[in-house]
Amino acid sequence: MSDGFPPPFPPFPPFSLQMEGDDEELENLKRKIEQDRGFNCQFYKEKCLRRRIAVRMRARGQRTFQDYGALLDRDPAEYDHLLDTLTINVTKFFRNLETWNAVEQHVLPTLFEGRAPIKVWSAGSASGEEAYTASIVMREWLRREGRLGEAGRIRITGTDIDRRSLDAARVGEYPDLSMTETPGHIRGAWFTGGPPWTVRPEARPGVEFERRDLISGEPLTGQNLIFCRNVVIYFDRQIQEQLFKQFYDSLVPGGFLVMGKVETLIGEARLLFRPVNNRERIFRRPPA
Structure with a gap:
């Protein structure tokens, strides 16, 4: 899911759509x-x-x-x-690049401290750009640290309710629009073709996609990092509070939540999570 609405359709003969009383x-x-x-x-x-x-x-x-x-x-x-x-299944690779830079700086060093698998949940992943971006960012960080051999620890699950978007995510082919925020060196290293741009095999291990309803479906558990950006804003307050509590329960102690820039923690979640980077909406479940 994205933080914008679809482009307008071509003009249609005007009529009045009744918005009250129906x-x-x-x-x-x-x-x-x-x-x-x-x-x-x-x-x-x-x-x-x-x-x-x-x-x-x-x-x-x-x-x-x-x-x-x-x-x-x-x-x-x-x-x-x-x-x-x-x-609203419109998103991009590396959307809000400054957020991904903050994840590299404030989150990844902590995630890779141990030796266990690292579980990442991209909630509302639409056609998969966010999940693949997370894979690329983590592998780039490991490469710079001289630890690329640890890439086998990465486990990323992208979930969405829309089957067609999930099918597209599994194929991993994207138009130019999906690439407009992707740095040039990343585009050359992790994608082939263009357009469509195809995610290279090196970014795919450990990345999977499944259909899951955030509201009524069973949440993932044991997660180290959850991305849910500009999704909860479309739900009413009660459901927002429910989802934030669900994300808290889905994270292991010390796990991280990354939200959209137009979102804010509300209700009990304000006391449950600790801020890591308020500007980029990165929060943490306190370690045990």
């Missing part, structure tokens, strides 16, 4: 989406959810939630476009 129709559509595709809309902020569904309604010329639900019955392929819009 709560029952929206609830029916949310239940339908969950029943048909297993995607739980109930915990999204309502304004955000309405805005995203409206993108697809305008694209298909549907004026009410009820009409759009009927369209989904007639054209099930529309679900793929809808879920892409709801999950």
